[in-house]
Amino acid sequence: DLESGAELRRFEGHNASVNSLAVLAGGRRALSGSSDSDRTLRLWDLESGAELRRFEGHGEGVNSLAVLADGGRALSGSDDGTLRLWDLESGAELRRFEGHGGWVTSLAVLADGRRALSGSSDRTVRLWDLESGADLACFIGDDSIFVVGVSPTANRAILGDTRGRVLTLALPS
Numbered sequence: 001d002l003e004s005g006a007e008l009r010r011f012e013g014h015n016a017s018v019n020s021l022a023v024l025a026g027g028r029r030a031l032s033g034s035s036d037s038d039r040t041l042r043l044w045d046l047e048s049g050a051e052l053r054r055f056e057g058h059g060e061g062v063n064s065l066a067v068l069a070d071g072g073r074a075l076s077g078s079d080d081g082t083l084r085l086w087d088l089e090s091g092a093e094l095r096r097f098e099g100h101g102g103w104v105t106s107l108a109v110l111a112d113g114r115r116a117l118s119g120s121s122d123r124t125v126r127l128w129d130l131e132s133g134a135d136l137a138c139f140i141g142d143d144s145i146f147v148v149g150v151s152p153t154a155n156r157a158i159l160g161d162t163r164g165r166v167l168t169l170a171l172p173s
Helices: none
Strands: 020-022 029-034 041-045 051-055 062-067 073-078 082-085 094-097 105-107 115-119 122-129 135-140 145-150 156-161 166-170
Touching: 029 062, 041 082, 073 105, 122 145, 122 156
Parallel strands: 020 062, 062 105, 105 145
Antiparallel strands: 020 029, 029 041, 041 051, 062 073, 073 082, 082 094, 105 115, 115 122, 122 135, 145 156, 156 166
């Protein structure tokens, strides 16, 4: 409770630092991702505090999460250089995306729900087709990309790098 400062609920289960969080549409569930020694994603019930599902598969820590607008799938990015698309109800890994040569630091799903951006310590931003797994486009920057975002119209990407710059890119339609 922000007014009183009282903790409402504690969610315990990860055995390493929590590096990423996403609240699902409706606000009743949340997804968390954890670092190297844990390497899991966990789906939580925000009312009861119960762990609803555990997702395993990344070889290193999970740095970034994005929940798709359909509420049934989520994308994770890891220090292992991969992205993974998960079915939140079954826990199944639906697709693995490979192409980064460094940590995946940030993710953003485009409004169409069919494409996503990933930023990496390898200085690249990649545009992915979530259905086919295709790497649609790659931008190579001057330094590590720490954060990516996308405009609501999905025609521009915005990036932040380790040199303190914010850059914009036109996205293919």
